[in-house]
Amino acid sequence: MKLASLKHGRDGRLVVVSRDLTRATDAFPVVATLQQALDDWSRAGPRLADLAEQLDHGSVPSFRFHEHDCMSPLPRAYQWADGSAYVNHVALVRQARGVEMPPSFWTDPLMYQGGSDSFLGPRDPIVLPDEAHGIDFEGEVAVITDDVPMGVTPEEARGLIRLVMLCNDVSLRNLIPAELAKGFGFFQSKPASAFSPVAVTPDELGPAWTEGRLSLPLTAWFNGEPFGKPNAGIDMTFDFGTLIAHAARTRPLVAGTIIGSGTVSNRDSDGGPGLPVSEGGLGYVCIAEQRTVETIRAGKASTPFMRFGDAVRLEMRDARGHSIFGAIDQIVRRHHA
Amino acid sequence: MKLASLKHGRDGRLVVVSRDLTRATDAFPVVATLQQALDDWSRAGPRLADLAEQLDHGSVPSFRFHEHDCMSPLPRAYQWADGSAYVNHVALVRQARGVEMPPSFWTDPLMYQGGSDSFLGPRDPIVLPDEAHGIDFEGEVAVITDDVPMGVTPEEARGLIRLVMLCNDVSLRNLIPAELAKGFGFFQSKPASAFSPVAVTPDELGPAWTEGRLSLPLTAWFNGEPFGKPNAGIDMTFDFGTLIAHAARTRPLVAGTIIGSGTVSNRDSDGGPGLPVSEGGLGYVCIAEQRTVETIRAGKASTPFMRFGDAVRLEMRDARGHSIFGAIDQIVRRHHA
Numbered sequence A, B: 001m002k003l004a005s006l007k008h009g010r011d012g013r014l015v016v017v018s019r020d021l022t023r024a025t026d027a028f029p030v031v032a033t034l035q036q037a038l039d040d041w042s043r044a045g046p047r048l049a050d051l052a053e054q055l056d057h058g059s060v061p062s063f064r065f066h067e068h069d070c071m072s073p074l075p076r077a078y079q080w081a082d083g084s085a086y087v088n089h090v091a092l093v094r095q096a097r098g099v100e101m102p103p104s105f106w107t108d109p110l111m112y113q114g115g116s117d118s119f120l121g122p123r124d125p126i127v128l129p130d131e132a133h134g135i136d137f138e139g140e141v142a143v144i145t146d147d148v149p150m151g152v153t154p155e156e157a158r159g160l161i162r163l164v165m166l167c168n169d170v171s172l173r174n175l176i177p178a179e180l181a182k183g184f185g186f187f188q189s190k191p192a193s194a195f196s197p198v199a200v201t202p203d204e205l206g207p208a209w210t211e212g213r214l215s216l217p218l219t220a221w222f223n224g225e226p227f228g229k230p231n232a233g234i235d236m237t238f239d240f241g242t243l244i245a246h247a248a249r250t251r252p253l254v255a256g257t258i259i260g261s262g263t264v265s266n267r268d269s270d271g272g273p274g275l276p277v278s279e280g281g282l283g284y285v286c287i288a289e290q291r292t293v294e295t296i297r298a299g300k301a302s303t304p305f306m307r308f309g310d311a312v313r314l315e316m317r318d319a320r321g322h323s324i325f326g327a328i329d330q331i332v333r334r335h336h337a
Helices: A034-039 A041-057 A087-097 A154-158 A173-181 A202-208 A240-247 A287-298 B034-039 B041-057 B087-097 B154-158 B173-181 B202-208 B240-247 B287-298
Strands: A002-006 A013-017 A023-026 A080-083 A111-114 A126-128 A139-145 A161-168 A218-222 A225-228 A258-260 A311-316 A328-334 B002-006 B013-017 B023-026 B080-083 B111-114 B126-128 B139-145 B161-168 B218-222 B225-228 B258-260 B311-316 B328-334
Touching: A002 A034, A013 A034, A013 A041, A023 A041, A034 A041, A080 A240, A087 A287, A111 A240, A111 B111, A139 A218, A139 A240, A154 A240, A161 A202, A161 A240, A161 A311, A161 A328, A240 A258, B002 B034, B013 B034, B013 B041, B023 B041, B034 B041, B080 B240, B087 B287, B111 B240, B139 B218, B139 B240, B154 B240, B161 B202, B161 B240, B161 B311, B161 B328, B240 B258
Parallel strands: A080 A258, A126 A328, B080 B258, B126 B328
Antiparallel strands: A002 A013, A013 A023, A080 A111, A139 A161, A139 A258, A218 A225, A218 A311, A311 A328, B002 B013, B013 B023, B080 B111, B139 B161, B139 B258, B218 B225, B218 B311, B311 B328
C-alpha cells in the first residue's frame, strides 16, 4: 500500500496511491489524515489496504496523482528522531571537521531529536535566510512507527514499522560546529526537512526490505547532474529495529514517530570513501561528503554548498526501474522576512 | 483564561477552568482539543475567552474540576524546545560535572530539541527502567506559541505567546555525560516531561508577566519537604521572546510549539549558589543543583537522585497565595517491560 497527503490545511488530505504512482483515491471513507490512520492502525490499516486493492481493480473512483500536489506524508509529526546508521558518513564528515570519532560509534547508535513541527513538501522550495550558513541536502531512508513501548527489542521494533519513505534532511553545515560545541546538539543547523511524496508499507518493498534495511540505491541529482547512488542496504551499521529500540530505551514512542537512517553512505570496495559519480564512483547523497573526499584527495573542498536557485532531487527506483516513493525535488530560495 | 485537557483519548478533552481551579466547562462548543484551538487561535481564542467569562458568571453548565483528571495541556505536541534561560543553573551544573562554561552562554541561548510525542500527565507516575540512571526533576516555566514566522524578533515573538504553564523536565543525570559527549545532544537522558494541569493566557498573570518573564516563585517539594522556591523572574538571562526568536532563526515554528525556560535558578545575594531551604535559603528546583552546592561546600554530594517511590511537587502561587496552574505532583515508579 502507498499513501500520500495532498496539500490541504495543516495535515493534508490522505489518499491511497496506485503502485505506479499514476492514480489515487481519497482515503476519507476510512480516515482523513495519515496521523489519524496511525493513531488507530489496527483498524485503519486493513481498511486502507482494502481501498488500495479496490484502486488496483478500478472498483473505486480515482483521479490522476501528481507528486507536486503532495505535502510530506506527515506534514507535521509528533516526533522526528534521526539516527546516523551509516557510520561511514559520520566518520568521513568528522574527518573533514578534524574531529575524532570514538570507536563506540560503531556499536552505540548516534541519534538526535529533530524538529518535527512543520516539514517541507517534497516539491516545496527550501526557504532559508543565508547562503553563508552552508546549505546542504542529506538523502536518507525514514520509517514511521506504530506505538512503541519503552524497552522494546530491535526484533519487536521491526514489527512496529508501518511505513517507509525517503527524507531530505536539510542541514546548515556552517552552523553545525559552533552549535555542537555548545553541547546540546543541533537546533538552528537543522531547519525543516522534507519527505518523499509517498510513504509505503514494508510489504511493497518485497525482498529489498530485509531485517529492517532497504537494499536499493538512493539516487541524488544536484542541479540536474547525477550526484550519488549509494545502496541504502549496504554499510547500514544499525538497522531500523535497532534505531527504534535505541529511541525507546527510556520512553515509549507515540504512533507516527518518524525514525531516520541518517545520510546513506557506502564505503568503496577498498574501504575508502569512493569516488564522485563523475569519476565513475557511487558518489554521495550530501555535499558535505563529497567535500570531505575532495579535502582528503586534493587538500581542499571544491564543490560549494547549495546557493539560492540550486536544486536537489532524491529518488529510489525498484529493480525494474520504477520510482517507489516519488521524488523529492527542491530548489533553495532566499527567505524574505 | 485557564485551559486544561481532561484525560480522554490521545489528545484529551479541552475544558475552560475557573480562575480558582474549582470548576470547569467543556470547550467542545468551540473546539475539541487544545491543539485544534491553537491551530485556529484567532477564531477559537476569543470564543474560549467568552466561555471563560460565562463560566465566571455561572451562565454555562459546569462541573467540579479535579487536577488529577488532567493530561498535560498538550498531551502530545509537534514541538518541545527547551532553553536554558537561567544561565546560573547551567554554570552550576557544569561546575559539578567539571566542564567549563563558555562565556558566550551569557549571550547566545542554549536550547535543545526535546521529545514531544507523549508527555506525562501532571499527576501521572514517572515510569522509568533504572534508578541508576540518576532520576531528577527540573522545575521550569514553559510557553505555548501561535504560528511563529522564521526570523521573528524577540519583541514580535512575545506577542505570539498564547499560553503559559509549568513543566517538570525529567532528566536522567547519569546518562547525560556520555550522551552529550557523543555530540548530538540529549535523547535517552531526557524521558517524557510533564506539564501543569492548567495552561493560562498571559493576561491571567497580571503584573507578574512582564516582557516575557514570569516574576513569581516556583516552589518545589521533594517527598513532601520544601526543596526550592526561586523566583522565575529573577536571573532569567533570556526572556521567552528571545528564546522563541532563537528557535525561529532558520525555520518557522508551528502553532502549539512549547518553549521551555530551562530549570529556574536564582543566585544568592552574594552571587553564589545560595543555600538549601533547610538552611534558610531559596533552595533549588532540581536535585542536581542541590548536589552541586553540596559538592562545592562539602566536597561531595549528599542528596541522592530520585528513587522508586519518591515524589516531586511543583507549583506556583500568585501574590494572594492561590495556585495559578495547579500542581505537578508525581511519583517515580519502576518500568516493567
